[in-house]
Amino acid sequence: MITEEHIQKFLEQAHRVGDAALTICSSGNLSWRIGDEALVSGTGSWVPSLQKEKVSQCLVATGEVLNGVKPSMESGFHLGVLRERPDCDVVLHFQSPFATAVACMQETPKDFNVTAEVPCHVGKEIPVIPYYRPGSPELAAAVIAALKDHNSALLLKHGQVVCGKNFDEVFERAMFFEMACRIIVQSGGKYTTLTPEEIDDLEVYVLGKKQ
Template identity: 85%
Template sequence: MIQDYQIQEFLRQAHRVGDAGLTLCSSGNISWRIGNEALVSGTGSWVPTLPKEKVSVCRISDGEVLNGVKPSMESGFHLGVLRERPDCDVVLHFQSKYATVVSCMTETPKDFNVTAEVPCHVGREIPVIPYFRPGSPELAEAVKAALKDHNSALMLKHGQVVCGKTFDEVFERAMFFEMACRIIVLSGGKYNTLTNEEIDDLESYVLGKKG
């Protein structure tokens, strides 16, 4: 049973995403697993100012809407990722300024590892998803497949999607994704990336510190 305090926390986190400039007006959507159900921003809602009455409650297993509020058109990939990734409780689709520019480039970067934060938080490899109509079953399947073994993905001519265990993890992932793309765009394509050896050394250090 979804509690009011959980809805309030979901709203707080949605507004945090908007305040950070990760979404604009009705762009983007967010979901949060609570037991066997998920809170999903409602269709046509503005994440930066998401109100309680635009929060949809869906059953994760089959997508059935439990409170009469229609979820985002992208709920197919939100629920699909939550089904595929029991280790992840939050999914965020965002369209931040520079990362969205990168998604529209004629030549998509092959390597986003411009700083240590990228392989540590966003992902050593970021899958690039071909363009599919927003809200389409094809896009939902493509996102689900991309995030099966990754935590971040770039959707061509559309935006970005990240997943994680907590709101903080997902927020950090999205912010560093945007930071990397800002560096790529502002450098005019003349940027350095970490070598495989540097990333291996970095990962060993981080894992060693965590252990």
Template identity: 75%
Template sequence: MITEEHIQEFISQAHRCGDARLTICSSGNLSWRIGEQALISGTGSWVPSLRRENVAICNIADGQSLNGVKPSMESGFHLGILRERPDVNVVLHFQSEYATVIACMKNRPTNFNVTAEIPCHVGTEIPVVPYYRPGSKELAAGVVEAMRDHNSVLLAKHGQVVCGKDFDEAFERAMFFEMACRIMVQSGGAYDVLTPAEIDDLETYVLGKKTK
């Protein structure tokens, strides 16, 4: 079912994330559901310059690599999200500049709704997953649990994860997530957030779309 066109599209989308500086060097990883299988960036690979030989083809059900390429060490939560969320086809783990600053703060913000794009696209609430060693079963379990009913999460002292029905939706969430964090950091903490009433009013703007 997975074709060469699928692989080339996956590589192109990985480079797109790198071009937007959502990932640098070997940070971050990407996955894409195609039927019962998933493409996942390989362990140790550089997403911004991902090459064909670093793309793993895995069974979603059991995580087995079908082409001999070892998937990212974070494949546990990629596959877990794909198993738990049939509405999700793309998962992106990234470490953009300002969102990662906030992930590493001692007193990090709890409300990211600085502009309408956040509740409309990223989510009205962004849960924080406590720090666990990258690649650990504990981290995978924490991310999967947080993303059962959210589309974006912050990983304490680590980075971020977003998901979407397609590449554009996941990319949009990541970019607006980073935008909100940039506003918060560059304002020196002197920012305002939308009120609950203002967020409720946005349902008209997005035609009743519910965000997580």
């Protein structure tokens, strides 16, 4: 059951995303699974100043709207990711300055692992999704497929999507994604990345994935 406390927390987290300049005006959208339902920022809403009347309440399984508020045009991939990823309860689509600049480059970076935070939090492999019209079924399908086995994706000529188990994990993931892209842009393309051996070393001693 979604409560007033859930809605207020969702608004606070949306404003947090805006305060960090991950979205501006009507760019980007946010969703949060609560049981069998999800809160989704409404269509045309401004995430940085999201208001209660612009929050849509939907069934995750079907997308049925429960409170009469139309969800974001990107709700197709939000709900699709939540269905495919039972380990993730939050999805954020954002358009931060440097990551969006990278999404519009003629040559997209092949490797984003400029610092240890990227493989540790964003993902050592970041899928790059071709341009599809925002809100289209093709875009939704591509994002759902990309995030089935990854936590972050770059949408060419569009923006970024990250998913995670809670708001803090998603916020951290988005911020480090933006940090990596800022390094890539401000270096003028003259940057180095962690080697596979250095990433393996992180997995042993930082992430604890290996014995």
